Amino acid sequence: GQNIDQPTEMTATEGAIVQINCTYQTSGFNGLFWYQQHAGEAPTFLSYNVLDGLEEKGRFSSFLSRSKGYSYLLLKELQMKDSASYLCAVRIISGNTPLVFGKGTRLSVIA
Amino acid sequence: EAQVTQNPRYLITVTGKKLTVTCSQNMNHEYMSWYRQDPGLGLRQIYYSMNVEVTDKGDVPEGYKVSRKEKRNFPLILESPSPNQTSLYFCASSFSMNTEAFFGQGTRLTVV
Numbered sequence: 001g002q003n004i005d006q007p008t009e010m011t012a013t014e015g016a017i018v019q020i021n022c023t024y025q026t027s028g029f030n031g032l033f034w035y036q037q038h039a040g041e042a043p044t045f046l047s048y049n050v051l052d053g054l055e056e057k058g059r060f061s062s063f064l065s066r067s068k069g070y071s072y073l074l075l076k077e078l079q080m081k082d083s084a085s086y087l088c089a090v091r092i093i094s095g096n097t098p099l100v101f102g103k104g105t106r107l108s109v110i111a
Numbered sequence: 112e113a114q115v116t117q118n119p120r121y122l123i124t125v126t127g128k129k130l131t132v133t134c135s136q137n138m139n140h141e142y143m144s145w146y147r148q149d150p151g152l153g154l155r156q157i158y159y160s161m162n163v164e165v166t167d168k169g170d171v172p173e174g175y176k177v178s179r180k181e182k183r184n185f186p187l188i189l190e191s192p193s194p195n196q197t198s199l200y201f202c203a204s205s206f207s208m209n210t211e212a213f214f215g216q217g218t219r220l221t222v223v
Binding site for chain 2: 030031033035040041042043044045048050087089091097098099100101102103104
């Protein structure tokens with residue numbers, strides 16, 4: 001089966017750096033997405049990693065290690081508006097569904 | 112403006128009364144999908160479609176139907192809704208399964 005693990009909740013301080021981890025055990029791995037979802041709103045795309053390494057996009061960076069089944073999302077210079085859930089999703093090329101989401105990590109940014 | 116539009120945003124219905132949630136995208140995307148989101152369970156895929164007249168079951172298809180007669184529309188049909196289908200539903204579209212998905216605003220469905 002497919003299994004994706006993320007911490008349920010995290011808290012960090014405004015201006016700080018936070019790393020949200022995602023580990024996965026899947027067959028047919030073909031890439032990993034990160035989405036942001038504010039409470040009561042739709043998810044919005046942050047990043048997509050297919051190859052190993054770090055991809056930086058402004059304050060947000062995403063890292064992938066395919067051999068370790070591990071990814072993280074790094075948020076720098078945290079702002080209050082970064083309080084949201086962060087969803088890790090794995091692209092699968094076999095199985096019932098081509099995209100499997102983790103349960104999400106709810107990040108609270110405090111002053 | 113590029114968008115995915117779902118209707119209705121909120122719906123309360125009774126057990127057994129057929130309903131349809133519409134989804135339309137204006138980005139000429141080939142890939143569309145439906146998810147439900149429940150507390151503690153995350154987003155789970157119900158059905159997806161890779162193109163017109165091509166649909167496939169996701170992880171939780173029981174009790175749902177879909178159709179893809181036109182590229183822009185992908186309605187979700189509940190023939191006989193039950194209380195366990197009370198959930199927040201999202202439609203999404205993308206150029207392919209390997210590109211970013213654009214989500215609709217969500218439909219909060221309550222079945223009593």
